[in-house]
Amino acid sequence: MHSSLLANLLLLLSVFHLVAAASEEAVPAANIEARQNPAARLPECLDYEWTANMSTIGANGSYRTVLLQKSNVGTIYNARMMDAAIKKLPKLTADRELNAKCSNWTAIALREAAANYSNGIVAQFTTEGLPVGIKAGPIVVIVVGLISIMFSVVWVFSP
Numbered sequence: 001m002h003s004s005l006l007a008n009l010l011l012l013l014s015v016f017h018l019v020a021a022a023s024e025e026a027v028p029a030a031n032i033e034a035r036q037n038p039a040a041r042l043p044e045c046l047d048y049e050w051t052a053n054m055s056t057i058g059a060n061g062s063y064r065t066v067l068l069q070k071s072n073v074g075t076i077y078n079a080r081m082m083d084a085a086i087k088k089l090p091k092l093t094a095d096r097e098l099n100a101k102c103s104n105w106t107a108i109a110l111r112e113a114a115a116n117y118s119n120g121i122v123a124q125f126t127t128e129g130l131p132v133g134i135k136a137g138p139i140v141v142i143v144v145g146l147i148s149i150m151f152s153v154v155w156v157f158s159p
């Protein structure tokens with residue numbers, strides 16, 4: 001009884017692990033074609049790029065409002081995500097090596113966000129890689145909750 005419960009739990013964990021791994025791979029793949037610079041595919045460059053995009057949107061009231069109103073993943077989650085990007089970006093902007101390697105995404109994000117906005121576009125609703133990353137948030141909470149419940153069930157029914 002216990003062992004089958006644990007087996008199910010492990011199966012559940014590995015399934016989610018696979019789902020998470022697949023989502024992570026989807027982000028760089030979606031970006032490859034858009035890139036001329038091979039270094040732009042490095043994880044730290046994608047991270048810089050994403051942080052710059054989110055920070056730019058979060059810091060401008062007009063962009064931020066659009067994203068919060070149109071998004072279906074939760075205002076609090078998005079607000080926190082953008083605030084975290086705003087906090088993180090200055091250090092990346094000042095990093096000369098990173099900017100030389102990946103190109104200055106702080107400047108690109110500012111320029112592109114304004115261009116997008118004038119075309120009625122704000123970030124994630126047209127960005128293929130992004131919704132995947134955002135959905136990982138709520139799913140993680142649910143999975144962790146589920147796992148906690150299953151572990152306490154095992155604990156309670158143990159002799």
Ligand SMILES: *[C@@H]1O[C@H](CO)[C@@H](O)[C@H](O)[C@H]1NC(C)=O
Pocket residue numbers: 034046049050053108109112113127129130
């Ligand atoms: C960031 O914005 C740029 C410029 O609009 C876009 O090309 C890129 O796909 C975006 N990247 C991410 C990770 O959102």
Ligand SMILES: *[C@@H]1O[C@H](CO)[C@@H](O)[C@H](O)[C@H]1NC(C)=O
Pocket residue numbers: 093094095096099104105106107
């Ligand atoms: C990148 O661009 C931003 C905004 O234009 C600028 O403030 C920053 O100094 C630039 N960073 C580097 C390392 O050139």
Ligand SMILES: *[C@@H]1O[C@H](CO)[C@@H](O)[C@H](O)[C@H]1NC(C)=O
Pocket residue numbers: 059060061062063113114117118
């Ligand atoms: C926010 O973006 C709009 C549209 O691009 C621009 O007109 C405005 O100056 C920006 N506001 C700030 C505080 O940068």
Ligand SMILES: *[C@@H]1O[C@H](CO)[C@@H](O)[C@H](O)[C@H]1NC(C)=O
Pocket residue numbers: 053056057109110112113116121122123124126127128
């Ligand atoms: C601009 O729009 C493109 C798609 O139209 C999107 O991929 C990109 O992330 C947007 N950039 C910013 C900084 O919002």
